[in-house]
Amino acid sequence: MATDCKEYDFRKIEPHWQSFWEESGCFRAVTGSSKPKYYVLDMFPYPSGAGLHVGHPEGYTATDIVARYQRARGREVLHPMGWDAFGLPAEQHAVKTGTPPAQNTRNNIANFRRQIKALGFSYDWDREIDTTDPKYFRWTQWIFLQLFKRGLAYVDERPVWWCPELRTVLANEEVVDGKSEVGGFPVERRNLRQWVLRITAYAERLLADLSEVDWPDSTKRMQAAWIGRSEGAEILFRLETPGAGEIKVFTTRPDTLFGCTYLVLAPEHPLADTLTTPEQRPALEAYRRLAGAKSDLERTDLAKDKSGVFTGAYAVNPANGARVPVWVADYVLMGYGTGAIMAVPAHDERDHEFATRFALPIIRVIAPPGEEPPLPYTGEGLLVQSGPYTGLTAADARQRLTAALAGQGAGRATVNYKLRDWLFSRQRYWGEPFPIAWVDEADYRRAAAARPADFPAEPVTFTENGRTRFALPLPPAALPLELPLVASYLPAGTGESPLALAAGWVDLWLNHTTGAALPASEPRPAGTEWIRARRETNTMPQWAGSCWYYLRFTDPRNDQALASPEALKAWGVPDLYVGGAEHAVLHLLYSRFWHKVLFDLGLVAQREPFPRLFHQGMILGEDGEKMSKSRGNVVNPDAIIASHGADTLRLYLMFLGPLEAMKPWNSRGIEGVHRFLQKVWRECLTEEGEIQPKLTAAADEPPELARILHATIKKVGEDIEGLRLNTAISQMMTCANALQKAPAVRRSTMQTFLQLLAPFAPHLAQELWARLGGAGVIHLTPWPAFDPAALEAQEVKLVVQVNGKHRGELLVPPDLAQDEAVQQAQGQAKVAAQLSGRTIKKIIYVPNRILNFVVLEPGQGT
RNA sequence: GCCCGGGUGGCGGAAUGGUAGACGCUGGAGACUUAAAAUCUCCUGGCCGCAAGGUCUUGCCGGUUCGAGUCCGGCCCCGGGCACCA
Numbered sequence: 001m002a003t004d005c006k007e008y009d010f011r012k013i014e015p016h017w018q019s020f021w022e023e024s025g026c027f028r029a030v031t032g033s034s035k036p037k038y039y040v041l042d043m044f045p046y047p048s049g050a051g052l053h054v055g056h057p058e059g060y061t062a063t064d065i066v067a068r069y070q071r072a073r074g075r076e077v078l079h080p081m082g083w084d085a086f087g088l089p090a091e092q093h094a095v096k097t098g099t100p101p102a103q104n105t106r107n108n109i110a111n112f113r114r115q116i117k118a119l120g121f122s123y124d125w126d127r128e129i130d131t132t133d134p135k136y137f138r139w140t141q142w143i144f145l146q147l148f149k150r151g152l153a154y155v156d157e158r159p160v161w162w163c164p165e166l167r168t169v170l171a172n173e174e175v176v177d178g179k180s181e182v183g184g185f186p187v188e189r190r191n192l193r194q195w196v197l198r199i200t201a202y203a204e205r206l207l208a209d210l211s212e213v214d215w216p217d218s219t220k221r222m223q224a225a226w227i228g229r230s231e232g233a234e235i236l237f238r239l240e241t242p243g244a245g246e247i248k249v250f251t252t253r254p255d256t257l258f259g260c261t262y263l264v265l266a267p268e269h270p271l272a273d274t275l276t277t278p279e280q281r282p283a284l285e286a287y288r289r290l291a292g293a294k295s296d297l298e299r300t301d302l303a304k305d306k307s308g309v310f311t312g313a314y315a316v317n318p319a320n321g322a323r324v325p326v327w328v329a330d331y332v333l334m335g336y337g338t339g340a341i342m343a344v345p346a347h348d349e350r351d352h353e354f355a356t357r358f359a360l361p362i363i364r365v366i367a368p369p370g371e372e373p374p375l376p377y378t379g380e381g382l383l384v385q386s387g388p389y390t391g392l393t394a395a396d397a398r399q400r401l402t403a404a405l406a407g408q409g410a411g412r413a414t415v416n417y418k419l420r421d422w423l424f425s426r427q428r429y430w431g432e433p434f435p436i437a438w439v440d441e442a443d444y445r446r447a448a449a450a451r452p453a454d455f456p457a458e459p460v461t462f463t464e465n466g467r468t469r470f471a472l473p474l475p476p477a478a479l480p481l482e483l484p485l486v487a488s489y490l491p492a493g494t495g496e497s498p499l500a501l502a503a504g505w506v507d508l509w510l511n512h513t514t515g516a517a518l519p520a521s522e523p524r525p526a527g528t529e530w531i532r533a534r535r536e537t538n539t540m541p542q543w544a545g546s547c548w549y550y551l552r553f554t555d556p557r558n559d560q561a562l563a564s565p566e567a568l569k570a571w572g573v574p575d576l577y578v579g580g581a582e583h584a585v586l587h588l589l590y591s592r593f594w595h596k597v598l599f600d601l602g603l604v605a606q607r608e609p610f611p612r613l614f615h616q617g618m619i620l621g622e623d624g625e626k627m628s629k630s631r632g633n634v635v636n637p638d639a640i641i642a643s644h645g646a647d648t649l650r651l652y653l654m655f656l657g658p659l660e661a662m663k664p665w666n667s668r669g670i671e672g673v674h675r676f677l678q679k680v681w682r683e684c685l686t687e688e689g690e691i692q693p694k695l696t697a698a699a700d701e702p703p704e705l706a707r708i709l710h711a712t713i714k715k716v717g718e719d720i721e722g723l724r725l726n727t728a729i730s731q732m733m734t735c736a737n738a739l740q741k742a743p744a745v746r747r748s749t750m751q752t753f754l755q756l757l758a759p760f761a762p763h764l765a766q767e768l769w770a771r772l773g774g775a776g777v778i779h780l781t782p783w784p785a786f787d788p789a790a791l792e793a794q795e796v797k798l799v800v801q802v803n804g805k806h807r808g809e810l811l812v813p814p815d816l817a818q819d820e821a822v823q824q825a826q827g828q829a830k831v832a833a834q835l836s837g838r839t840i841k842k843i844i845y846v847p848n849r850i851l852n853f854v855v856l857e858p859g860q861g862t
Numbered sequence: 863g864c865c866c867g868g869g870u871g872g873c874g875g876a877a878u879g880g881u882a883g884a885c886g887c888u889g890g891a892g893a894c895u896u897a898a899a900a901u902c903u904c905c906u907g908g909c910c911g912c913a914a915g916g917u918c919u920u921g922c923c924g925g926u927u928c929g930a931g932u933c934c935g936g937c938c939c940c941g942g943g944c945a946c947c948a
Contacts, residue, residue, distance in 0.1 A: 218866055222943060225865075230947075251948060264948095306946085329946095336947045343948090349863095350946050418947055581942080655886075657875055662941075666874065672886045675901095682901085727876070730885035737885095740902095799881050804929040806881055830915095844928050850880045854928045 002770035006689035008681040010645030014763045018120055026777045027067075027122040031555070031570050033076035039571050040067050041550055043579025043587070044082045044129075046542075047108040048089055052115040053627060054635045054653065054665065059578045059616040061650045062659055062725060064121045066576060068759035069720045071122075072783040078571050079122055080553040082129035083109050087542045088166070091430040094489040101430040101489070105132055115637060119646045120762055122779070127556045131545030132430075136552065138480035139562040140544050141435040143594065145473050146601060148436075151456045152198045153424070155471060160423060162190035167491035168427045169194065192495045193462055195425040195434065195538060199593045203227055203417040205607075206592055215613040216660070219584040226585050228418025233402045235342060235411040237263055237315035240323060244275060247315055247326065250337030250416055253347065254405070255397035257319045258386040259365035260342040261355065263326045264308065266334035267291040275326060277312030284309050284328060291330045306331055306354040318410035319401065320387055329354060337416050345376065352376035366394055422590065424541060429489050429498040431539030433481045435474040437510050438462070443531040444470035447512035450529070451475065472533065478515020481535075499537040508533045546587055547594040550574055550609060562603075573606050581615040588613070614723055619656070620664040627665075635665050647761035648674045654725040654760060676733055677764055680757065683739050684750060684768045691747075691772060699744035706790050708738045709749055713786035716756045725760070732757055747772060752784045800825045801852040802834040810851075818845040825851055 003009070003016050021027060040063050045056060067079040083105075090101040090108075109130065116123075129136055147153045161170040165185035169192060180187055199206075207227045210220045232252035239245055247263055265272045267288045276284045287309040308329025315326055324342075331350055332341050345355035345362040352375060355362050364372075368381035380394045389397045405411030425434070439447070448455045460471040474481060484505035486498050500506060507520035510533035517533075524530055548562065555567035573595075588610070595609040620626060621633025628634065640649045651673045657663040686692055712735040719728035735753060739745055751774055758765035758778045769778040792814065798821060800808040808830045812821060822843060825831050831853075838855040845851050 218943080221866065225944065228947065232948080249948080253948075331946045331948095333947065341948050348948070350948075353946090416947080584943085655874085661868090661875095663874070666887075669874065669887055676886085678900090726874095727885080730876075733885055797881080801880085801929075804880090804927095809881070842928065844880090846880060850929085852880080852928055 002767055004689060005767075006685075006687060008678055008764070010647060010763065011642075013767045014118075014120060014641075014646050017763045017766050018117065021120075021122070021777070022125070024777070026780060027071075027077075027079070027124055028126055029078040029080070029124045029571075030076055031567050035074055035076040037078065037571055037575075038067075038070040038075035039078040039554075039574045040070070040576045041079075041553070041574035041578070042081065043577070043583060044084050044546070044549060045112065046084050046087050046089075047105065047112040049093070049104070049108050050629070051111050052637050054637055054640075054649075055580075055619050055627070056116075057119050057637055057649065058619055058653045058659075059580070060116065060119065060121055061653050062614075062616060062723060063576065063578050064650075064762075065654070065720060065725060065759040066723075067122050068762060068779045069717075069783065071779050072755065072758070072781060074782065077122075078127075078553065079124060080127040080129075080556075081116065081121070081123040081125070082127075082549060082553070083112070083131065084542065084546050084549070085109060085130050085132040086431050086540075086545055088428070088430075091428055091489060092166075094430070098489075100485075102132065118641050119637065119650065122762070127553050129549060129552055129556050131549065134480040134482050135557075135559065137432045137545065139552065140432050140540065140548070141479050141481060142476055142562065143548060143598070144432075144540070144544070145435055145454065145476055145479075147197060147594075147597060148460070148471075148473055149454055149456050150597070150600075151458065152201065152597065154196055154198065154460050155193060155462045156196050157191050157193050157462075158196070158423075159189045159191050160194055161187045162192070162495070163187045168497075169423070169425070169495070190495065192427075193464070194423055195536075197422040197424045197593075199422045199590075200417060200419055202593050202596055203229070203419050204415075205596055206419075206589065209592075209596075209607055213608050213611055213613065215610075216581075216615055219581065219588070219613065219615065222584045223589055226419060226589065228416075230416050230418075232414060232416060233398075233405065233411050234338065234414045235405060236318065236409075237324070237342065238318070238410075239275060239326075240314040240316055241275075244313070245271070247271060247340050248338045249340045249342045250414065251342055253344065253394075253398070254401045254411070255383065255389075255392075255394045256344040256347045256365050257317065257342065257401055258383075258389070259344040259346045259363045260317055260322075260324060261345060261361045261363060262324050262343045263315055264329045264332045264341050264343055264354075265311075265326065266332040266339040267328055267330050268334040269328070269332075269339045271340075272311065272328050275311055275313040276328075280310060280312035284311060287328060306350070306357050308354065308358065310358075318405060318408065325360075327358075335420060336418065347376055347378055349376050349378065422593075424544075425538035426541050427491055427495055427497040427537075428539055429483065429486060429491075431541065432544055433483060433499065433539055434536040435479055435481045436536040437472045437474065437508065437533035438469040438536065439472045439510075439512075439531055439533045441468065441470055443512065443533075444472055446528075447472055447531070450513055469534075471536075472510075472512065475513065475515045497537050497539060499535070499539070506535050506537060508535065543587060543590045547591045548598070550577075550591075551598075551604065568604060573604070573609050573611060576612050576614065577610040578614045578616060580618070584615070615660055617658070617660050617662040619653070620662060622665050622667060624664045635667075640670070644670060644674050645677075645763075647677060647764045651677065651729060651761050655729045657726055659723050659725055673729070676736060677761055679740060680736055680754075680764065681768065683736070683745075684754075684772060689771075694742075694744050695747045695750055695772070696744065697747055699746045699749075701744060701746055701749060702742050703794075705738050705742045705745065705749065707793060708735050709752060710786040710790040712756060713752070713784050714791065717783070717786075720759065729760065732760075754778065755781060755784055796848045798825075798848065799850045800828065800831050801850060802831065803855060804852060807831050807834050815847050818843070818847075818851075821845060821851050825853075 003012050005012055042060050042063050067077050071077045085105045090105050093104050094101045163170055163180045163185050166180055170180055170187060179185060207224060207229055210223060230252050232250055233254040235249050237247045308327050311326045311328055313326045314323050317324055343351040345351040346364045347366055365384055365386050366381040367384045368379055383389050383392050383397050402413045444459060454473050461468050484502040486502050489498050491498055504519040509518045509520060509524050509530050511529050512531050513529045551563050554571040555563035558564055591609055598604045599607055621631060623633050625631055625633060637649060652670045655673050684692060712731050715731045716728045751772055754765045754769050755778060766778045795811045796814050798810040798812050799806060808828045810824050840853055841856050842854040
C-alpha cells in the first residue's frame with residue numbers, strides 16, 4: 001500500500017496517496033450516516049484564468065485540517081468544493097476573444113481543480129458544483145421565483161451606476177471611490193430599468209440575529225453598520241401656503257425641534273419643484289442642473305463647501321408655529337430617510353456649517369450641565385428655549401415630543417435603515433437569466449388565473465413609452481432557462497445586455513402554462529395559452545449563485561428540489577465557514593437574506609446560514625506588499641509543491657502566524673518546516689527505508705517523553721478546535737525534538753504522533769503510518785485521547801521573586817506547601833542575599849508557579 | 863472625522879495578571895566528512911562585566927497591583943472598514 005521510498009520523496013508519495021484516497025472514496029460524505037455530522041465549508045472560489053495563488057490554499061488548508069480532525073473524532077464530515085463561476089472576467093475575455101464564456105470557464109475550472117487536488121485536500125469531489133451549470137442555476141432561478149411571488153422582487157427605473165467601460169450597471173458596493181471595483185474604470189449615473197430585491201424588509205431580522213452567530217466581532221459590527229438602524233421620528237412640517245401640502249422629515253433628534261431654523265430638501269425631492277416660488281425658480285433650476293452634473297464622488301466629497309439654494313417657500317414648525325424657510329441642498333440625500341431634514345444648526349455639524357455659510361439663525365436648545373459648550377453641540381443635556389419642554393433631559397424630551405406630535409397627527413416614532421434594497425440585475429451575458437417574460441396585462445391576468453400559486457399579490461409592472469408591461473414568471477417546471485448562443489458578447493450599448501440581440505430567444509410565442517417557447521418570427525401555435533412575450537434581458541449578479549450554494553452541497557445532484565428535505569435535515573448548515581474578510585458585508589449579508597426567506601418558506605430549519613465564521617488573513621508578498629502580478633511578488637503554489645511538496649506548503653502556510661492575521665510570505669521559513677518533516681521521516685525510517693531500530697513495541701521510553709506526548713495530544717486538539725494552527729505546529733515540533741532525543745521510543749508513541757500530524761501533513765503521515773504497520777486510512781483512525789495523569793510533572797519549577805523581581809528558581813514537587821517553599825527559597829544563596837537586612841512584609845505564594853517576598857528596605861517603614 | 867484591529871529580538875511569531883522572547887528562520891562556533899551538502903551539538907535582545915552576576919527591555923507617558931506585553935487613562939504610529947445617513 002505504501003511506497004517503497006528510501007528517503008522522503010514527496011513527489012512520489014503525494015500523488016500516490018492522493019489517488020489512493022480518491023479511489024477508496026474515504027472522504028465521501030454519507031448522507032444519513034449514524035455518526036454525528038460535521039459540515040466544514042470554504043468560500044468557494046471564482047475560477048480565474050490566473051489560477052491559484054497562495055492565499056487560496058491558506059483557508060483551504062485550515063478547513064482541511066479541521067475536516068480530517070473531525071473525521072478522526074468520529075464525525076461524518078461534509079467537506080465540499082465548487083466554483084462560483086459566473087463573473088465579469090470571463091465575459092470580458094469573451095468580448096475580447098469571441099470565445100464563449102462557458103468554454104473559458106470550463107478551462108479555468110479544470111486548472112483550479114488540478115491545482116487544488118495537488119494540495120491533497122480531502123474534499124468530497126462527488127459533490128463538486130458549478131454555479132454556471134444549468135442543473136445548478138435552475139435552482140438559483142427557482143429561488144428567485146420564490147422571492148418574486150412573495151413580493152420581494154420588483155422592477156424600478158432608478159439612477160444606477162453605469163460604467164461606460166464595462167458597459168454595464170454596477171451595484172453601489174461595486175463602486176469604490178467613484179470607480180468600478182473591477183478594473184477601476186470611471187462610472188456615472190444613469191436611469192435604467194432594474195430588478196431590485198426587497199432586502200430592507202429583512203433589515204430588522206438581519207440585524208437582530210447577528211447576536212446569535214459566532215462571528216468575528218469586526219464583521220458583525222460591519223454588518224450592523226451597513227444595515228445602519230437608527231431610531232427617530234418622522235415629523236410633518238405644513239407648508240405656509242394653504243393647500244400646498246407638507247414636508248415630511250426624518251430626524252433622530254426630535255428633542256431639538258425648537259432649534260429648527262430651516263428645512264432642507266434633497267435636490268431630487270419631488271416637492272422641490274412644486275413649492276419653489278417663481279422668483280426662486282431660475283436659481284433652483286440652475287442649482288439642480290449643477291447638482292445633477294456632479295458625480296457622486298464630487299457630491300460626497302466632504303472637503304467641499306456646503307452649497308444650496310432657497311426655494312422661496314416657508315413651512316411651519318409644528319411644535320411652536322415658527323415660520324422656517326425651505327432650502328434645497330445636496331448635503332441632504334434623497335436615498336436616506338425621507339429626503340428632507342429639519343435643520344438644527346446649534347446641534348448638528350452639517351447644519352451649523354450650512355447656516356453659517358448662508359447666515360441662517362442658530363438657536364441653542366440643548367445645554368449640558370456646567371459650562372456652555374461651543375456650537376455646534378451634538379451631545380446630550382437639558383432642554384432650553386423649548387417652551388413647555390424646557391428643563392427636560394434630551395432623552396425624555398425625545399419621547400414626549402414624539403408622543404405629542406403623534407397626538408396632533410404631525411409625526412410619529414420611526415426606525416430608519418441605511419440599508420437599501422438590493423440592485424439585483426446586470427446588463428451582461430454571463431449570468432443567470434431571469435425566469436421572467438414581459439407580457440400584456442390581459443395575457444398576464446389569464447396566466448395568473450391559470451396558476452395563481454406562482455404569482456405575487458401585486459403584479460410587477462414597468463411602463464415605458466406609455467406602454468405598461470407585466471412581469472410573468474415562468475412555470476418552475478420550465479426551468480432552467482438557459483443562456484442562448486449569441487453572435488457577440490458586446491453589450492447592446494443601450495443599457496441592455498447582449499441577450500437583447502438574441503432575437504430568436506428574446507421575442508417569443510410563450511406557452512404560459514408550460515413555459516414552452518417559439519421564436520416570434522414563427523407562426524403563432526394553436527391554443528389560447530400561447531401568448532406574445534419578450535424575455536427579460538437582464539441577468540443576475542454574481543452574488544446570486546453564492547447566496548445558497550452551501551445548501552446545494554448537501555444534495556448536489558437533486559433534480560427535484562434545490563436539495564432534499566432529508567439532506568437538508570442531515571447536514572443542516574455549515575458548522576464552520578472559512579473565507580476572506582472582503583466578503584464581510586456583501587456575500588454574507590445577501591446569503592443571510594436568502595436564507596431567511598428560505599426559512600420563512602419552511603425549506604430550512606435554521607434562522608442563520610453560518611453559525612460559525614472565520615476569516616483567514618491575507619498572505620502578502622515577500623516584500624510585505626499585497627501580492628500582484630504587477631509587483632512581481634506572486635508565489636505560485638505549483639512551484640512550491642514541485643520543490644518542497646504539498647505537505648510542506650500546507651504546514652508552512654499554517655505555521656506563518658495566526659490564521660486570521662495578515663502576514664508576509666518568507667521563502668526561507670519554508671525550509672524550516674520542510675526540515676521538520678524530514679526529521680519526522682528520519683525518526684521513523686532508516687536510510688534504507690526500514691523501520692528505525694529505536695522504535696520498538698516495548699521500548700523503555702524516558703518518562704518525560706510521555707508527558708510531552710500527552711501535552712501535545714491535548715494542545716493539538718484544542719488548537720485545531722480554536723483554529724490556532726500555528727501553535728499546534730510549534731507543539732508538534734517540540735514533540736518531534738523530544739522523540740529525536742529519546743534513545744528509545746515505543747512504536748505506538750510514534751504512531752500517535754503521526755496521527756496528530758496527519759491533518760496537517762496528510763501524505764507524509766499516511767505514508768509513515770503505513771510503513772510502521774498502521775492499518776487503513778490514518779485520518780479515519782480514532783483520534784488519540786490524552787491522559788491527564790500523564791500530564792502531571794514529577795517536579796515543577798517554582799520561580800522565586802523578591803519584590804516582583806526574578807531572584808531564583810526551585811525544582812519542587814507539585815503543590816508544595818507554602819512553609820516548605822519559603823524554607824527552601826530562603827536556603828538559596830541568591831535569595832538569602834536579597835532578603836538579608838530587610839523585613840519581609842508579605843509573602844505571595846501561587847503553588848507551582850511563583851513565590852514572591854515583599855520586603856521593606858532597612859530603615860523603611862516598620 | 864467616526865468605528866474596529868494591531869505595534870514584542872536581525873525576521874515570522876509565542877506567552878490563563880505570575881521566569882518576556884516558546885517554536886521556527888537568520889547569523890556564529892564546533893562535531894561528522896578528503897571536502898562540501900545534509901545532519902547533530904552549543905550560542906544568538908541591548909548595555910556593564912574576564913566571570914559570577916548585574917541592569918535595562920514588549921510604540922510613548924502615566925496609573926492600578928506583591929507582580930503588567932496582558933488591566934485602566936492619555937498620546938504617537940501602522941492596517942482595515944465607514945463616511946454629509948439627519
